[in-house]
Amino acid sequence: MNSKSIVFAAALAGAAFQNANAEERLAIDPAERAKIEAVLQDYLLENPEIVMYAIRELQRRQTVAQMLPSIEMYRSFLEEDKDAPVLGNPNGDVTIVEFFDYRCGYCRRHFPDVMRLVEEDGNIRLLPKQFPVLDRPEEKAISRLAAQAALAANKQGKFEEFHTALMSSGVSVTEDSIYKTAASVGLDVTRLKADMADKLIDKRIGNTLAIGQDIGFEGTPGYIIGKDVVLGAEGYDRLKQAVSRAREKLADASQ
Structure with missing residues (x-):
């Protein structure tokens, strides 16, 4: 300890x-x-720092408790959408639902920790959910454009390649970098642009935004892991602990 x-x-x-x-x-x-x-x-x-630590932990638990009813209401949509991109083990016993924005610096810096856990564990089903919250009304909606491109890439069977490249890129996410990244992973960019205009893709992103906000996510990244919620880029160990607790609860439920 x-x-x-x-x-x-x-x-x-x-x-x-x-x-x-x-x-x-x-x-x-x-x-x-x-x-x-x-x-x-x-x-x-x-x-004395333990007092603040305990207060923060209490606040976190209270926040999670407030979010859980909405999470349960939307869980089937979040976890059982057959058309949604899946990373890791599609048959994993623990599901991580990740709300993220491609322009979020915390999301991108946290990405290696998330993928390290998924790869080392081998039994995690990771569901990245497009949550483009960083766009501003007076600016071009680059976060949403990147989200549309990612879901369009999924139609060509290259979501993982595009997602990994964009999250790992050291350059700012712009309209130009989105298409350059798409081309670099072998996507047909002309087809990609056509698919990005699909109203169903835009509807899917809108639904995810509405659901995430209704649950209580105000920023990115955010993770739903069983009955737990990780708010922000809290690192590999925090995610691993949440996965372990989710697995323990699954074992208890099966007894």
Whole structure:
């Protein structure tokens, strides 16, 4: 257990001790109770950052709890859409639904961590959902254009290649770079542009935007992993923990 976990455990123990009913607290020898209270007080005074950590974790759990009813309402649409692009293992036991924007710097920097987990685990089904929230009314909708291109690339069977190239590119996402990336992975750009004009593609993106916003995602990236939600680029370890918890819950449900 790392130091943060030890401190967090101490804080939780302190909260549990303080919230115990009077009968339980009286059952503890007064001298022992005084020692426990002193140790907890000293620990928290020496590590005051744990208070903020605990508050942030509480806020995160409250946010997830608020989002879960909407997630359950939309889960079949998010996880069972047969026309949606799939990365990783199509038959994986754990599904990660990822809301992202191709122009989001955090999404792009987090991409290696996401794919590392998918590849190392081998049993994760990753569903990237186009969530182009960075466009502004006074600007050309480049995020949406990139989303349209990605779904059009899927019609040519090259979503993964296009997605990986665009997410891994070190250059800004522009209209020109979208088509250059498409050509670099072997897409027929003329056909791609024609498919991008498909109203069904635009409708799919609009539906995903509406659903993501209704769930409560305000920015990118955002991940739904079973009953858990990861908000932001929290790194490989946080995603791995969420996958492990989802797998544990699946095992419990099957017993």
